[in-house]
Amino acid sequence: MTKIILATVAFGILCGRFGVENIGIIQWIVENNGLLIDWGLYVLLFVVGLDMGRNDTVFSDMKKAGWRILVFPVATIIGTLLGAALVSFLFPYKINECMAIGAGFGWYSLAPVLLAEYSSMISAICFLSNVMRELLAFIFIPIVAKYVGYIESTSLAGAAAMDTCLGVTIRSTHERIVIFAIAGGMITGTLVAVIIPLLISF
């Protein structure tokens, strides 16, 4: 899937770079970018919600596990935003822009799209950063699980903890950690659509 995604973005970039002046449909797409993105987002979030609602064991598992499960994702979110904010001192980007880039929590198909109308530059960095978050999570989950702790390893992937990175989490930790990963993925994932628009409204 990651390969398809990278290829799609690369193809889009090439179309945008070389097709705007020559190909009518590409010109139309670029001109109506905002509208096309909005409608795509509506469909995506509806289907994501549908999946969440259909998966009823997730909610009952989370209820059983109690409030402690829910505070770890909060630490992941605060840590992510704090880490990204610190970086703003190294680069010529505003503090809220860096935080918004980090606030994708690895959901690279949603976060950069939310930022597309704000700034193509920030959106491009956001895409790269969140693809990296998922890839780096694959590498670091076993290491953090071994040397730091099981629960800590679930915070690495952010929103990807509940899908693409779940397999590596189970292999590196224990069955009981799955609920931490799923709760973390769900909470950070849901908040992507809240935190990013909020951060760029400043």
Added chain:
Amino acid sequence: MAYTAKLLSIMAVGIVVGILVNKNTKKTGNKFEWLTKTSGKIQTMVVIYLLFILGTRIGSDEQVFAELDRLWIVALVITMAAMAVGVLLVHLLRKALKFDKEGVKMDD
């Protein structure tokens, strides 16, 4: 704010429909099985559609295109810092809540 509310309410409608479909499937068998089967496919298609559009936006912005080879460094530093501070805070919280390294609650 209005945009966020719109996005979240669309997601909430999805969740409610998902819960209803789930209940209905249990009651009447697999009447809505097509929805289960296609939602993953729809998701993949929409993601590919969105990322293509995003690509055209990035590609048609000359400044971004010119700086693409530099932007990945910014992205890498932000990602590493975000993950590191995230792990650090979760670590402190785990200690404070008295879970052991393997995620088992320790008795006081």
